Amino acid sequence: MRRTRFLAGRLVSMLAVLVVISLLTYAVFFLLPSDPAQMSCGKPCTPDGLAQASAFMGFDKPWWQQYLDFVAGIFRGRSFGRGPAAVHCSAPCFGYSFQLNQPVTQLIWARIPVTFSIAIGAAALWLVLGVSLGVLAAVRKGTAIDRSAMAFAVAGVSAPVYLLGLLGILLFGFTLDLVPVSGYVPLTESPVDWAWHLVLPWCVLALFTSAVYARLTRGQMLEVLEEDYIRTARAKGLTERKVVGWHALRNVLIPVVTVFGSDLGQLLGGAIITERVFSMQGLGSLLLQAVGTGDLPLVLGTVLFSAFLVVLANFAVDVVYGALDPRVSETSG
Amino acid sequence: MSRRPSLSVAAVAVAAALALTACNANSDSDTAGQSTTSSTQKGGELTILTSSSTVTLDPAKSSNLAITTLGLFNRRLTSWEIEPGKTAQAVPDLATDTGTPSDDGKTWTYHLKSGLKFSDGSPITSQDVKYGVERSFAPELSGGLGYHKSLLEDGEKYQGPYTDGDLDSIETPDDTTIVFHLNVSYGDWPWIVSMPAFSPVPKSADAKPQEYGQHPVSSGPYQVDSYKEGSTLSLSRNPNWDQSTDEVRTAGPDKITFQLGQDDTVAAQKLIADSGDDKNAFQASFVPPAQLSQIQSNADAKSRLVTSDAGALAYLAINVKHKPLDDLKVRQALEYAVDKKAFQIAVGGSIGGEPATTLITPGIAGRQDYDLYPAGESGDVDKAKQLLADAGNPKLSLTLLVESDPVEVLKAQAIQQGLKRAGIEVTIKSEESDAWYADVTSDKGDYDLALASWQPDFPSANGNIQPLFASSEIGGGGFNLSRYSEPEVDDLIQQASAATDPAQAEKLWAQADKRILQDAPVVPLLFKKNSFLHGSNVQNFFVTPFPAYPNYLKVSLSK
Numbered sequence: 001m002r003r004t005r006f007l008a009g010r011l012v013s014m015l016a017v018l019v020v021i022s023l024l025t026y027a028v029f030f031l032l033p034s035d036p037a038q039m040s041c042g043k044p045c046t047p048d049g050l051a052q053a054s055a056f057m058g059f060d061k062p063w064w065q066q067y068l069d070f071v072a073g074i075f076r077g078r079s080f081g082r083g084p085a086a087v088h089c090s091a092p093c094f095g096y097s098f099q100l101n102q103p104v105t106q107l108i109w110a111r112i113p114v115t116f117s118i119a120i121g122a123a124a125l126w127l128v129l130g131v132s133l134g135v136l137a138a139v140r141k142g143t144a145i146d147r148s149a150m151a152f153a154v155a156g157v158s159a160p161v162y163l164l165g166l167l168g169i170l171l172f173g174f175t176l177d178l179v180p181v182s183g184y185v186p187l188t189e190s191p192v193d194w195a196w197h198l199v200l201p202w203c204v205l206a207l208f209t210s211a212v213y214a215r216l217t218r219g220q221m222l223e224v225l226e227e228d229y230i231r232t233a234r235a236k237g238l239t240e241r242k243v244v245g246w247h248a249l250r251n252v253l254i255p256v257v258t259v260f261g262s263d264l265g266q267l268l269g270g271a272i273i274t275e276r277v278f279s280m281q282g283l284g285s286l287l288l289q290a291v292g293t294g295d296l297p298l299v300l301g302t303v304l305f306s307a308f309l310v311v312l313a314n315f316a317v318d319v320v321y322g323a324l325d326p327r328v329s330e331t332s333g
Numbered sequence: 334m335s336r337r338p339s340l341s342v343a344a345v346a347v348a349a350a351l352a353l354t355a356c357n358a359n360s361d362s363d364t365a366g367q368s369t370t371s372s373t374q375k376g377g378e379l380t381i382l383t384s385s386s387t388v389t390l391d392p393a394k395s396s397n398l399a400i401t402t403l404g405l406f407n408r409r410l411t412s413w414e415i416e417p418g419k420t421a422q423a424v425p426d427l428a429t430d431t432g433t434p435s436d437d438g439k440t441w442t443y444h445l446k447s448g449l450k451f452s453d454g455s456p457i458t459s460q461d462v463k464y465g466v467e468r469s470f471a472p473e474l475s476g477g478l479g480y481h482k483s484l485l486e487d488g489e490k491y492q493g494p495y496t497d498g499d500l501d502s503i504e505t506p507d508d509t510t511i512v513f514h515l516n517v518s519y520g521d522w523p524w525i526v527s528m529p530a531f532s533p534v535p536k537s538a539d540a541k542p543q544e545y546g547q548h549p550v551s552s553g554p555y556q557v558d559s560y561k562e563g564s565t566l567s568l569s570r571n572p573n574w575d576q577s578t579d580e581v582r583t584a585g586p587d588k589i590t591f592q593l594g595q596d597d598t599v600a601a602q603k604l605i606a607d608s609g610d611d612k613n614a615f616q617a618s619f620v621p622p623a624q625l626s627q628i629q630s631n632a633d634a635k636s637r638l639v640t641s642d643a644g645a646l647a648y649l650a651i652n653v654k655h656k657p658l659d660d661l662k663v664r665q666a667l668e669y670a671v672d673k674k675a676f677q678i679a680v681g682g683s684i685g686g687e688p689a690t691t692l693i694t695p696g697i698a699g700r701q702d703y704d705l706y707p708a709g710e711s712g713d714v715d716k717a718k719q720l721l722a723d724a725g726n727p728k729l730s731l732t733l734l735v736e737s738d739p740v741e742v743l744k745a746q747a748i749q750q751g752l753k754r755a756g757i758e759v760t761i762k763s764e765e766s767d768a769w770y771a772d773v774t775s776d777k778g779d780y781d782l783a784l785a786s787w788q789p790d791f792p793s794a795n796g797n798i799q800p801l802f803a804s805s806e807i808g809g810g811g812f813n814l815s816r817y818s819e820p821e822v823d824d825l826i827q828q829a830s831a832a833t834d835p836a837q838a839e840k841l842w843a844q845a846d847k848r849i850l851q852d853a854p855v856v857p858l859l860f861k862k863n864s865f866l867h868g869s870n871v872q873n874f875f876v877t878p879f880p881a882y883p884n885y886l887k888v889s890l891s892k
Contacts, residue, residue: 035771038810042479043396043790044800045810048489049479052472083495085473085542098476100387100562101394101546110562169599174606182599183592184564281386281563281594289386294767 003322010318014311021307022300023067029296030063036296040098056081057098059296070095070300094304095297097290104301107286114184115282118274119267121198122205127260130210134217135252139244141222149214156211164204165277172200182279201278205271209263213256220252227251250324257320265313269306371872377890379586379871380614382603386563386594391546392529393469394476396790399527400884401617405568405582405589406452406551407532410443410462410511411523412581413792415884417875420698421792423523424581427457427533427552431523434833438518443526445509450573451535452551459511461533463503467494469530474542478528478790486514495542518831520838524791554584566591583873585889586613597621604866605634613890615867615874615883625684625864637867639874643687643860644881645788646694646797647680649748650773650814650855655781658731662724664853668706670717671856672751679747680740680859689857692801692846693794694787696878699839700794705850717755729757731781734772737763745784776808783814786861792879794842799826802849815854822849 029036037054038045054060057080058069069078073093080087080096089096095104137149173181179200185193224230225248233247234240270284283302290298388402389395397403399413412426423431428443435441449457468474470482471493482488486502494500502514515522525531538550549557554576555568568589576584592600595616601624603611620628620638628634649671657663673688680686690704708716721727731752735745742763749759759782764772773783789796800806803826804818822845829841850857863881867874873887 038770040476042394042476044480044483046483047809049475049482050810052492053475056472056475081471081473083471083473083493084540085468085471085493085495087473087543101389101391101543102562107562166598169602174602177608181603182595276596277599279592279595279599285386285563285594 006322007319010315014315017311018304018307022070022304025300025303026063026067026070029299035059036294039294094301097295097298097301099293099295100298104298107298108283108301108305111281111283111286113186114280115270115275115284116268117184117187117194117198118201118205118271118280118282119264121195121202122209122271123260123264123267125202125206126210126213127256129206130213131217131253131256133210133214135221135244135249137214137218138221138225139240146218150218153211153214156207156209157215159208161204161208161273162277164208165201165274168200168204169277184280184282201271201274201280205267205274212259216256216259217252220255221248224248224251254321254324257324258317261313261317261320262310265310266306268309268313270302373583373585373873373887373889374892375585375587375889376892377586377613377870378588378590378610379888379890380610381589381591381617381885382595382600382614383591383593383617384595384597384600385618388560388566388591388593389476389546390549390557390560390566391474392465392477392532392534392549393471393474394546395529396476396478397529398880398882400880400886401882402566402591402885403529403532404553404886405555406549406553406557406571407529408449408552408579409528409531410526411531412527412886414581415877415880415887417877419877420696420700421877421879422698423527426527426579426581427462428526432526434518434520434522438520438831438833439515441513441515441522441526443511443513445511446578447509448575449552449578450575451533452556452571452573454573455535456508457533457552458508459505460508461535462511462531463500463505464494464536464539465532465534466503466530467491467500468534468539468542469493470497470500471495471542477530479530480525480528480790481530484515484517484519484522484525486516488516518833520829520831520833520835521791521793521795524793524795527791554579554582555589561593563594565593582886583889585873585887591617598624601866604637604868605631607633607637607869612868612870615871615888616865617883620864620866622681624866625681628866633869634866637869637871638864639867639876639883640684640864641862641876641881642878643689643695643862644878645786645861646689646692646857647676647686647744647784647786647859647861648689648692648855648857650783650785651853652778652781652783652814652816653852653854654778654816657724657727657729658781660724660727661853662720663727663729665706666717666720666724666755667752667757668853668856669708669713669720670752670755670757671748671858672712672754673858674710675747675751676744676858679743680861684862684864686859686861689860691857692849692855693797693842694789694879695860696881697789697792697794697797698835699842701843701846703847705847706853712751712754714754721755721757730760731757732760732762733782733784734769734780735761735763735784736766736769738766741784748782748784773814774808774810774812778808778816785812785814787812788880794839794846795830798842798845798849799830802826802845802854817849817852817854819849819852822852 037057037059041050041053077091078089078093087096089103097104133149137146140146169181172178180197183197185197187194233243270287272284272288275282275284287302392407395403400415408426410428411423411431414422414424425431427445429446432441432443451457470491491497491500504512533552535550539545551571554571554574556571558567558569560566597618598621600616601620604616628638651658651664653659693700733745735741745761752759800812802817804823806813807816825845829838832838865883870890872889872891874883876883
């Protein structure tokens with residue numbers, strides 16, 4: 001019962017966050033001096049032509065009216081223009097990109113496999129790598145293993161993804177000619193090629209992020225290993241492997257899961273730099289492109305979707321949290 | 334190419350050249366890597382690497398140059414002949430000639446060649462061309478090059494065939510004849526009909542106009558196999574295209590694949606490495622700065638780098654409506670005080686461009702070279718001071734509006750330091766490019782100076798002069814950034830546009846060029862250069878001053 005109430009409360013606040021974000025995105029765009037109709041007006045852009053384009057796209061209405069149209073479109077779809085040339089955007093319509101001539105929903109849908117492939121693979125890799133390194137460093141505290149693991153962590157945290165990415169491409173792609181340097185192959189086309197094209201981006205992202213996890217896990221583990229219940233577990237005669245791997249790790253993972261949730265959520269919303277460096281057209285490059293060309297409907301759609309993922313990831317974290325530590329949903333329900 | 338897109342393109346070009354400032358300011362001759370044309374070998378699979386992640390395939394919405402992507406599968410009434418060492422020319426494409434004007438220059442008649450077919454085997458008729466033009470008027474299909482819209486009679490009111498039926502000013506007396514009735518006499522109409530909207534579109538294939546662009550019917554040597562936004566555009570041969578009817582396309586490769594959304598740095602690296610399939614590729618985006626300097630020490634890559642001759646004009650617009658810039662002497666002082674050498678260094682030295690003293694860009698017929706304000710490369714400060722003294726030494730504290738791109742700001746600083754030598758204070762105001770564009774084209778015009786660049790959409794001096802200096806182009810979205818209004822010049826522009834005899838038109842445009850600079854509304858700074866890289870099997874790859882872009886229609890592969 002409490003658990004259900006806890007989850008319902010979280011859902012409501014999720015929705016509220018999304019509404020606020022979409023309103024803010026709209027407001028920001030309307031404060032900018034640029035006119036989204038300008039980009040679709042053609043050349044030369046006469047005042048008449050601009051007015052026509054603006055009316056067709058609905059940008060001539062007041063901002064709040066446009067926002068309401070947008071929200072209505074999510075539930076019942078929208079049409080722009082008239083006659084056989086009119087643009088139809090069926091529900092759920094998260095806007096229509098007039099520059100790319102496609103509904104935003106469709107554009108996002110088409111990019112999801114790329115970004116999710118990058119994000120999920122990299123996340124799995126960095127979670128395993130980061131946590132193992134952290135545990136290892138904590139257990140072997142003060143030894144050479146600990147010091148080299150932490151040196152790796154500092155190096156990983158300090159190196160920006162674009163630098164690692166380009167260095168990786170230069171070394172493994174061009175010099176050693178081991179892996180492809182760019183492009184994405186759909187999983188359905190060839191699973192082997194899919195993975196082969198993704199190895200480098202996964203490693204680059206994982207290298208960077210696992211460093212954070214290694215540090216976090218190490219610190220957390222050292223703290224937990226000092227706890228009374230660990231001493232009790234040891235006193236019971238459990239093997240060190242069981243003590244660390246079961247009793248300690250479970251508690252260490254709580255903060256790790258929190259960070260992991262929001263990291264993964266963000267990454268699913270688009271790994272902008274990684275996608276750019278490896279010429280993979282995911283959600284990140286879609287957003288970048290939309291901002292660069294002043295494509296308001298597309299910016300709004302991608303921002304909202306990314307926000308949705310982050311919010312959803314946080315929601316998932318809350319759920320997992322509850323499973324790892326039942327006190328969470330008991331107290332905050 | 335003009336207006337907004339060219340501005341950002343220009344910024345990239347300049348960024349590309351920047352890295353060379355320190356080490357290579359004087360290297361590279363004008364003809365570096367300009368591969369010569371050779372006979373076209375057939376076969377092979379050409380790859381084109383581009384940073385754009387989308388291609389607009391609907392001709393009504395396209396603003397492609399006649400010699401790039403859409404030119405491969407959409408023929409128009411006329412096309413461009415772009416050859417190394419020659420000025421650009423309008424040449425017949427679907428039509429038998431570049432058009433026959435009536436005596437008053439308001440009616441243009443074209444006849445289609447015989448034996449023209451669409452990719453589905455059906456014949457191309459004049460009705461298909463008319464329909465293609467008509468649909469470009471629909472607001473639902475806006476976004477393309479629309480110079481014809483205000484020129485065709487009743488074009489202002491017409492909103493496309495879907496709601497308004499036929500456009501009466503386009504007549505098709507028979508299947509091979511098409512007649513255009515214009516509002517005014519217009520000598521550059523042969524250029525206008527080379528634009529994407531003048532490609533034939535069969536009405537039967539346009540049941541869903543918004544989806545036409547996903548599977549356009551081809552009239553050129555290639556047809557669209559597949560298009561995946563953000564990924565690839567694949568073209569293969571159109572079996573119904575007949576080489577004997579087409580003088581502008583050589584159709585060398587069997588297949589052409591556009592790799593979309595490529596990172597410029599990685600794409601350039603691939604071409605420098607030149608291994609495997611990359612031998613058959615070229616990069617449609619400018620070579621980035623780091624790779625440009627890397628190529629200088631790599632003889633193999635350098636032989637595959639093609640830098641255009643000087644093309645698009647970079648200039649300093651002077652707002653003639655603002656005091657004391659309304660005084661001709663003050664503006665002339667600016668002409669002398671500017672340091673063009675410093676400006677050139679800011680764009681990367683001679684690989685970035687050549688100093689300019691005129692308005693019409695190189696590569697365009699009728700251009701005449703002259704220098705009204707001879708001041709040497711670095712300016713003539715004494716002369717500038719003298720002119721300012723003659724003007725009564727007004728206090729000069731000017732704002733310079735630029736885009737907030739690092740290279741733009743660097744260029745602005747070169748201007749600022751040059752003018753400072755003559756005691757002119759310049760405050761640089763940089764704005765995000767959308768805001769900059771909105772401000773310089775607004776009715777208000779709240780700036781003294783602005784940095785801009787210009788490449789016309791079609792290779793006529795008309796495209797250089799009219800958009801920048803006609804009084805009708807002040808504010809309201811127009812690009813007359815100097816807000817220059819001179820009845821004598823408007824009159825010259827009107828006469829030159831109306832002239833249907835090219836030789837006469839060229840003479841008038843050259844006259845307008847000089848007449849405008851007598852009033853010094855702008856300081857011409859530089860004719861810019863663009864650099865491109867291609868793989869070792871790519872042949873017939875050249876970049877002429879106009880449009881300073883490779884001619885896709887001629888590129889072929891060696892066996």
